[in-house]
Amino acid sequence: MRAPILLCLALLGCPKTPAPEAAAEGVRPFPEALPERPFVMPEVERATLSNGLQLAVVRNDEVGLFNVRLFLRGGSSLDPAGKEGLAELTFDMLDRGAAGRSAAELAKALKPLGGTVGAGAGRDSAAVSVSGPSKNLEPLLDLWADVLLRPDFPADEWSLLQSKAVADHEASLEQPTEVGRRVYRHVAYGDAYTGRLTTSASLGGLTRGDLVAHHAAVLDPSRAVLMAGGDVDLATLVPLLEARLGSLGAASPLPLPAPAIPAEGEGEVIYVVDKPGAPQSVLRALLPVMDRTDPAWWPFMVGNTAFGGAFTARVNMNLREDKGWTYGARCGLDDNTGPSLWLCSTSVQSDATVVGLAELRKETRDVLGDRPITADELAYFQGYLVNGFYGSYETPGELLGELWDIWTYGLPADWLERYVPSVQAVDVAGANAALRSAIDPDRIAWIVVGDLATHREGLEALGLPVVELDRDGRPVAEAP
Amino acid sequence: MIGSVILALAVGAQAAELSIPHERYTLDNGLEVVLARDTSTPIVHVQVWYHVGSKDEQAGLTGFAHLFEHLMFNGSLNAPGDYFGPLQAVGADLNGTTNTDRTNYFETVPSRYLPLALFMESDRMGHLLEVLDQTKLTNQQGVVRNERRQRYENVPYGEAWVTLGEHLYPEGHPYRHPTIGSHEDLERARLEDVKDFFRAWYLPNNASLVVTGDFEPVQAKALIEENFGWIPRGAQPPARTAAPVVLSASDEVVEHDDVPDRKVWLAWHSAPLFAPGDAELDVVASLLCNGPDSRLYEALVRTSRVARDVGCYQASRQLGSVFVVSATASKGHTTAEVVAGIDAVLADLRAEAAPTAEEVAGAIADYEVGFLQRLQTISGRAGQISTYLHHLGKADAVQTDLERYTALTPDAVHAVAREVLGAERVVLHILPTADAPAEGGE
Numbered sequence: 035m036r037a038p039i040l041l042c043l044a045l046l047g048c049p050k051t052p053a054p055e056a057a058a059e060g061v062r063p064f065p066e067a068l069p070e071r072p073f074v075m076p077e078v079e080r081a082t083l084s085n086g087l088q089l090a091v092v093r094n095d096e097v098g099l100f101n102v103r104l105f106l107r108g109g110s111s112l113d114p115a116g117k118e119g120l121a122e123l124t125f126d127m128l129d130r131g132a133a134g135r136s137a138a139e140l141a142k143a144l145k146p147l148g149g150t151v152g153a154g155a156g157r158d159s160a161a162v163s164v165s166g167p168s169k170n171l172e173p174l175l176d177l178w179a180d181v182l183l184r185p186d187f188p189a190d191e192w193s194l195l196q197s198k199a200v201a202d203h204e205a206s207l208e209q210p211t212e213v214g215r216r217v218y219r220h221v222a223y224g225d226a227y228t229g230r231l232t233t234s235a236s237l238g239g240l241t242r243g244d245l246v247a248h249h250a251a252v253l254d255p256s257r258a259v260l261m262a263g264g265d266v267d268l269a270t271l272v273p274l275l276e277a278r279l280g281s282l283g284a285a286s287p288l289p290l291p292a293p294a295i296p297a298e299g300e301g302e303v304i305y306v307v308d309k310p311g312a313p314q315s316v317l318r319a320l321l322p323v324m325d326r327t328d329p330a331w332w333p334f335m336v337g338n339t340a341f342g343g344a345f346t347a348r349v350n351m352n353l354r355e356d357k358g359w360t361y362g363a364r365c366g367l368d369d370n371t372g373p374s375l376w377l378c379s380t381s382v383q384s385d386a387t388v389v390g391l392a393e394l395r396k397e398t399r400d401v402l403g404d405r406p407i408t409a410d411e412l413a414y415f416q417g418y419l420v421n422g423f424y425g426s427y428e429t430p431g432e433l434l435g436e437l438w439d440i441w442t443y444g445l446p447a448d449w450l451e452r453y454v455p456s457v458q459a460v461d462v463a464g465a466n467a468a469l470r471s472a473i474d475p476d477r478i479a480w481i482v483v484g485d486l487a488t489h490r491e492g493l494e495a496l497g498l499p500v501v502e503l504d505r506d507g508r509p510v511a512e513a514p
Numbered sequence: 515m516i517g518s519v520i521l522a523l524a525v526g527a528q529a530a531e532l533s534i535p536h537e538r539y540t541l542d543n544g545l546e547v548v549l550a551r552d553t554s555t556p557i558v559h560v561q562v563w564y565h566v567g568s569k570d571e572q573a574g575l576t577g578f579a580h581l582f583e584h585l586m587f588n589g590s591l592n593a594p595g596d597y598f599g600p601l602q603a604v605g606a607d608l609n610g611t612t613n614t615d616r617t618n619y620f621e622t623v624p625s626r627y628l629p630l631a632l633f634m635e636s637d638r639m640g641h642l643l644e645v646l647d648q649t650k651l652t653n654q655q656g657v658v659r660n661e662r663r664q665r666y667e668n669v670p671y672g673e674a675w676v677t678l679g680e681h682l683y684p685e686g687h688p689y690r691h692p693t694i695g696s697h698e699d700l701e702r703a704r705l706e707d708v709k710d711f712f713r714a715w716y717l718p719n720n721a722s723l724v725v726t727g728d729f730e731p732v733q734a735k736a737l738i739e740e741n742f743g744w745i746p747r748g749a750q751p752p753a754r755t756a757a758p759v760v761l762s763a764s765d766e767v768v769e770h771d772d773v774p775d776r777k778v779w780l781a782w783h784s785a786p787l788f789a790p791g792d793a794e795l796d797v798v799a800s801l802l803c804n805g806p807d808s809r810l811y812e813a814l815v816r817t818s819r820v821a822r823d824v825g826c827y828q829a830s831r832q833l834g835s836v837f838v839v840s841a842t843a844s845k846g847h848t849t850a851e852v853v854a855g856i857d858a859v860l861a862d863l864r865a866e867a868a869p870t871a872e873e874v875a876g877a878i879a880d881y882e883v884g885f886l887q888r889l890q891t892i893s894g895r896a897g898q899i900s901t902y903l904h905h906l907g908k909a910d911a912v913q914t915d916l917e918r919y920t921a922l923t924p925d926a927v928h929a930v931a932r933e934v935l936g937a938e939r940v941v942l943h944i945l946p947t948a949d950a951p952a953e954g955g956e
Contacts, residue, residue: 060591060592060641060644061591062592062633064593064600064633065629065633066629067604067626068627068733071556071728073555073556094890096554096889097887097889097890099883099886099887137807138816139807141805142876145805145807145875145876145880146872146875146879148880148882148883149883165883194816197822197844198823201775201844201845205670205775208670208772208774209669209670313663313668314663314668345596346596346598346599346602351596355653357653357656358655359656360660360664361663361664361665381660381663381664383656383660414602417603417605418602418603418604421604421623421627422605422606423605424624425555425557425622425623428557428891428892429890429891
């Protein structure tokens with residue numbers, strides 16, 4: 035294989051070979067690469083605790099710090115309808131009082147040890163972590179275990195957190211990018227768990243009892259995994275964790291929901307959310323594609339990288355580097371336990387709202403039609419993905435994050451070893467076929483968060499249905 | 515041990531000193547070079563700092579240093595297309611940033627592509643102007659104006675710092691205007707301004723080159739000489755200076771905007787980065803605002819509940835820093851109540867409620883861990899070395915930098931808190947438009 039730097043795209047400025055007479059002052063050839071240096075993936079040490087809890091450790095003692103994290107499958111996907119926000123606030127409460135210590139007392143215990151304990155819930159998982167200097171490993175693990183297993187959910191702390199959560203939520207509705215994020219999930223999934231959005235009402239209706247019950251029902255070793263990185267080793271950790279987590283186990287764990295199936299969709303529609311006076315419009319395009327485990331994920335991911343997944347990909351080079359309408363534009367994959375979502379995101383100056391959407395639409399139809407990804411583009415972005423892979427494992431945290439993905443999405447255990455050959459195996463026909471098969475341009479949902487009074491007419495002139503949504507993704511009745 | 519980079523490990527490790535083993539030298543054209551090797555992963559990081567920031571801009575051309583940074587990504591004589599092109603082909607992670615004090619550029623690449631990274635950085639240091647044209651300038655003016663809209667204007671409270679700057683600094687002060695500049699000035703920039711700026715500031719004798727990670731030192735030095743050695747030295751640009759700003763009176767500013775909550779910022783002038791009094795204020799910020807045991811959180815968020823959040827920090831800069839306290843009023847409360855609550859806590863701190871040994875030790879331990887985390891990656895280490903070169907003229911100051919914190923006593927922290935927080939200040943309230951007084955008969 036030729037060194038990837040010899041590949042080039044006219045758009046990106048190929049190294050020119052000057053004609054001899056044109057060898058102007060200062061002209062220099064691109065340099066040759068040095069010999070390949072072997073990349074060795076950091077070793078992952080594994081063990082299983084007596085209660086079935088799996089542990090993965092990646093060592094790196096460069097600065098004497100460690101990190102231990104318990105991941106739990108589930109996250110917000112376990113929120114019952116009407117109680118959106120339950121998992122998130124349950125985990126936010128864990129370090130606000132545990133084992134008889136108040137929030138302030140916990141903080142006072144952690145600080146002199148240089149330690150941090152954190153807890154949070156995301157869409158499909160929750161985590162409770164501890165980090166700090168490895169010489170304080172044992173006392174920090176004690177505090178972490180208190181927060182994880184023995185939270186007190188103090189009533190006064192709960193009232194404080196709940197009112198903050200409602201106020202923060204209402205403030206977030208004034209952030210156009212956040213509104214775009216909320217609305218796209220609802221457009222994609224409707225009322226399936228992952229499309230249900232937290233509201234002031236759902237947050238305000240939660241009770242302390244809901245949180246206590248949620249905590250008790252999610253701690254189950256069979257759907258948890260422990261990951262540790264930094265200046266720690268397996269032999270030291272196992273007995274320390276056995277002693278602290280031996281009691282981990284839910285009497286009756288909440289059943290995990292089936293992966294959410296995206297809503298059927300209404301054909302190619304422009305959904306608009308009004309933000310009067312906005313100097314920019316948030317634009318998004320979305321479409322559910324394939325599961326992360328689908329073999330077609332590889333050619334789709336590589337093809338999409340060339341289309342919109344990097345600075346030098348078509349979408350950014352057009353909307354930013356040619357038109358100057360935006361600070362950046364990307365298309366990527368939002369992976370889920372069900373089908374991944376293909377998602378394009380940008381913010382364009384207000385007066386480019388309609389032309390920006392039209393241009394993104396044209397780029398999409400072009401790549402699926404008469405301007406498919408070329409062999410040069412494909413080779414270029416394969417080089418980008420493969421070469422960039424090695425730098426991603428400089429610290430244990432990055433590798434542990436990948437292991438978490440493997441576990442969450444049910445990927446093959448040797449997924450990391452497969453990465454480079456799988457990217458390299460994609461050919462130009464396969465990449466284009468994957469894009470065409472997954473992206474039906476007549477089903478793309480477009481989302482615009484911007485000044486509707488200014489743009490409604492122009493958007494309607496594009497010839498697509500224009501549906502106004504509120505900031506919770508619900509249709510707004512048309513004004514008479 | 516994977517890569518023996520940092521000697522002396524861990525918080526409180528006894529005796530041994532923290533250091534980044536390195537080699538430092540200067541090319542004949544004045545370019546400062548530092549090499550710090552770490553072969554644990556086959557990647558290498560190249561970081562170039564130019565000693566020019568928004569403090570060096572001329573009146574009427576605010577935002578220019580940052581606009582110029584963008585143009586450094588639009589091609590040079592031997593790589594005339596987008597700068598990202600050849601580097602992303604080899605998987606590079608790259609970017610550039612501009613602040614008040616300096617402009618930097620960096621890329622991490624697989625170590626076999628060190629020649630490419632050095633070639634690209636040197637080509638734009640030596641050969642930018644040959645291919646720069648009005649089309650590129652016009653395009654990036656549009657991009658930067660959209661960056662301003664995205665990061666400052668289409669975000670609630672996004673321009674708070676812009677307003678604070680106008681009230682903290684007198685007319686003509688290098689920090690009065692924001693690094694992003696104004697739309698008017700960004701549009702005003704001409705191609706000739708760009709060329710003049712390059713010739714005045716983008717000189718090997720006004721820059722540093724730091725290479726960290728997996729390289730062979732002899733080979734790296736030869737490559738650096740080959741790529742950068744030919745670039746001619748220029749006239750040494752003037753160092754920007756400014757007398758410390760002392761506010762003669764406190765200033766209270768009230769603005770109404772499309773925002774969801776009542777928020778307030780209190781800002782005081784303080785000592786420059788690395789000067790005595792700078793680290794002390796990081797500790798003050800921590801004991802006031804960091805965590806549920808902090809003083810302002812306890813008083814305003816937990817007890818009186820007039821605020822739903824509170825934040826503090828020391829914004830450290832070369833010509834003088836700013837210490838900031840900000841808070842969001844709880845529903846039904848005013849920013850005046852919040853300011854009164856903050857003032858009561860600060861008055862106590864300045865009087866008899868001196869920082870305790872426990873507060874200071876906790877803040878230092880927390881700082882130390884964050885400091886070590888920054889040194890974990892080759893890019894973090896290059897950033898630290900570049901910072902020390904720019905501000906202190908040293909390549910490795912990790913031990914003395916950390917000791918600015920570990921050596922602090924409660925008395926020293928108290929003295930600085932009294933001096934800074936007792937001085938005049940700027941208070942900025944940003945309130946929802948619904949709070950605006952009803953318009954009169956105009």
